[in-house]
Amino acid sequence: MTISHTASPLLEVDHLHTHIPTPAGVVRAVDDVSLSLHPGEAMGIVGESGSGKSVLARSIMGLLPRNVVRSGAISFDGRDLLSDDRALHEELWGRRIALVFQDPSRSLNPVVRVERQLTEGMRKHLGISQAEARGRALQLLQEVGVPDPERRLTNFPGQMSGGMRQRVMIAVALSCEPDLLIADEPTTALDVTIQRQILDLLERLRQARRMSLLLISHDLGVVAGRTDRVAVMYAGRLVETGRTKAVFATPQHRYTEALLGATPSLTLPRHTRLQVIKGGLPNVYDPPAGCRFADRCVHVSGDCRSPDPFWIGLPGSDHMHGCRHPASGDVVSATAGGVGSLGR
Amino acid sequence: MLQFAVKRFLRGVLVILLVTFLVIVLLSLAPGSVASVILGDNATPEAVADLEHKMGLDRSIFIQWLSWLASAVTGNLGVSPVTYQQVTTAIFERLPVTLEIALLALIIALVIAVPLATIAARRPEGGVDRGITGLTSVFLSIPAFVAAPVLVYLLAVEARLFPVAGWAPLSEGLGPNLRAAFLPALCVALIEVAAFQRILRADLVTTLREDYVEAARAKGMSSRYVLWRHAFRPSSFSLLTVAGISLGRLIGGTIIVEMFFSLPGLGQLVAGAISSRDIVMVQGVVTFVAVAYVLINTIVDVGYGLLDPRVRLAVSR
Known part of the structure; x- marks a missing residue:
């Protein structure tokens, strides 16, 4: 490991499985995922739709329907987040861990004024008066770049643009100074021009508050310049983790490589054809043995379907992946004992 | 907003005009006339025809309706040819009873239904939900003429909590008044x-x-808070509509209960008027109920705006 953290991790996810019962069978939405996040660190979680990244975020919070089963271990600042204890949720949610949702036009209550939505959490968690909470709300709105905050407090969400609503959502999330902010596709529902503003805002606020961030996106560009580390997910599993720069510069897993190849870039010559990943996600009810990407991978060979767990690190770094025929060309013969974890 | 209100108003007026006209048509189709009722069974056909002419009942229905309408808009609904009472006086004498029963019934229904609905909604299709649905089905399938004797027997005769029948106006005190109103309303x-x-x-x-709702939970707000502060209001619009319609219906239609408990309300008034073929009184009461109905529905529409800012915004645009 090149980076040594003196402090212990804020969040540790250890061999997490999240199983969602459906009429058609059990969906293994998160399948043996381990990762850790240190105080003040930003981690990106990328993957295409259906890779399990949103379920991972909700599994960490425990914000899931009652019939969903989580197993493994999740600890947050020494607390067991796998517990279904309502009191623990009420204590941590909003106060220590906050969530920014994908679509601000759906995550703000359309019939409740902005003031209430912004102050209710502060009143509950910080035990302050409405007047105090209002004062802080005005400050927060200013901080997230909402003009004329006095007037905005009296607004209903329907009276604001999408970008403004997401700024309000971020203000709500930040209102109780959480230690960890989980942003689940925070800009996907917004215009491209607004996306960048919102992402820059998140980054600035994170650094100013020394807050940890879990930034979930299908868009590699969103994660690229704004996170310290990245975890790539495919069909419920981690396929590659490491420093964001290292993973993007020298992807090891063939899926990461293909995903980067499918991303348009300004540095490529014009009219370069985008590489498309052929095929679709594997059967979610009964995923194939071995590497889940094998069916779509152009570098596939027989050992890819071996059911033995495979997880290996590049020497001298925390860059790890689960590919038997990695892009760096080294054919790996040895199997690493068991599935490792990221960033320990 | 003004345009919206004007439209609403005009539609309401149209409804009332139609209702009053239909009442005249329907009553004219029924055999016998007011004149024969006034003169009794032994009257000669000539005497009946003569009285009908004096009362204007031999004119065309449309003309009858117009002349009735002309006096109705001035607030004069006529005098009953059977009881010689002013129709408006009779209505306003009876109205407080019916209105109180209707409002009290609405409140009781909401007090029972709202908690049952919130409990059922916590786990849809769960055992509790199914149980509650079954229970309300039982309520629904018991007609008032069955519920009334059973409730009277249990709560008035056996438990002696309420009077068996009769009415106590508010002037006799709130306690006796509410006790007299409770069983019919229930x-x-x-x-x-x-x-x-x-x-x-x-x-x-x-x-x-x-x-x-998920976002509110993710803020760490309690289930109870999320339910009442975030989920209840946006879920209450259909309930508001149905409650409005119910109130309108209750004002015009508590006849069975009023008869059973011998309450001096509008239902009794109109039932008596129909059996004595008192067209003027029936016309007056029906018109009054129609106006009340339209008025309540307009209030419900305005209520949407108060409950839902999205409606308010859409209307003001």
Whole structure:
């Protein structure tokens, strides 16, 4: 490991499985995922739709329907987040861990004024008066770049643009100074021009508050310049983790490589054809043995379907992946004992 | 907003005009006339025809309706040819009883239905939900003429909590007044409970799946807070509509209960007027109920705006 953290991790996810019962069978939405996040660190979680990244975020919070089963271990600042204890949720949610949702036009209550939505959490968690909470709300709105905050407090969400609503959502999330902010596709529902503003805002606020961030996106560009580390997910599993720069510069897993190849870039010559990943996600009810990407991978060979767990690190770094025929060309013969974890 | 209000108003007026005209047409189709009722069974056909001519009943229905309308808009609904009472006086004498029963029934129905709906919505399709649906089905399938004797026997005859029948006006004190009103109101309310509970439950189940409810939970707010502060209001619009319609219906239609408990309300008035072929009185009461109905529905529409800022914004645009 090149980076040594003196402090212990804020969040540790250890061999997490999240199983969602459906009429058609059990969906293994998160399948043996381990990762850790240190105080003040930003981690990106990328993957295409259906890779399990949103379920991972909700599994960490425990914000899931009652019939969903989580197993493994999740600890947050020494607390067991796998517990279904309502009191623990009420204590941590909003106060220590906050969530920014994908679509601000759906995550703000359309019939409740902005003031209430912004102050209710502060009143509950910080035990302050409405007047105090209002004062802080005005400050927060200013901080997230909402003009004329006095007037905005009296607004209903329907009276604001999408970008403004997401700024309000971020203000709500930040209102109780959480230690960890989980942003689940925070800009996907917004215009491209607004996306960048919102992402820059998140980054600035994170650094100013020394807050940890879990930034979930299908868009590699969103994660690229704004996170310290990245975890790539495919069909419920981690396929590659490491420093964001290292993973993007020298992807090891063939899926990461293909995903980067499918991303348009300004540095490529014009009219370069985008590489498309052929095929679709594997059967979610009964995923194939071995590497889940094998069916779509152009570098596939027989050992890819071996059911033995495979997880290996590049020497001298925390860059790890689960590919038997990695892009760096080294054919790996040895199997690493068991599935490792990221960033320990 | 003004345009919206004017449209609403004009539509209401149209409804009232249609109702009053239809009442005249329907009553004219029934055999016998007011004149024969006034003169009694032994009257000669000539005498009846003569009286009908004097009363203007031999004119065309449309003309009768217009002349009735002309005096109605001045607030004069005529004098009953049977009881010689001013129709408006009779209505306003009886109105407080019916209105109190209707409002009390509405309140009782909501007090029962709202908690049942919120409990059921917590786990849709769960055992509790199914149990509550079954219970309200039972309420729904018991007609007032069955509920009334059963409730009277249990709560008035056996438990002696309420009077068996009769009315105590507010002037005799709030306690006796409410005790006299409670059982009739409960009989009417039970039927409304089923509809209220199901509509609110369905809307709550939908609302509780919304992202903003999840977002409120993710803020660490308690289930109770999320339910009442975030989910209840956006789920209450259909309930408001149905409750409005119920109130309108209750004002015009508590006849059975009023008869059973011998309450001096509008239902008794109109029932008596129909059996004595008192067209003037029936016309007056029906018109009054139609106006009340239209008025309540307009209030409900305005209520949407108060409950839902999205409606307010859309209307003001």
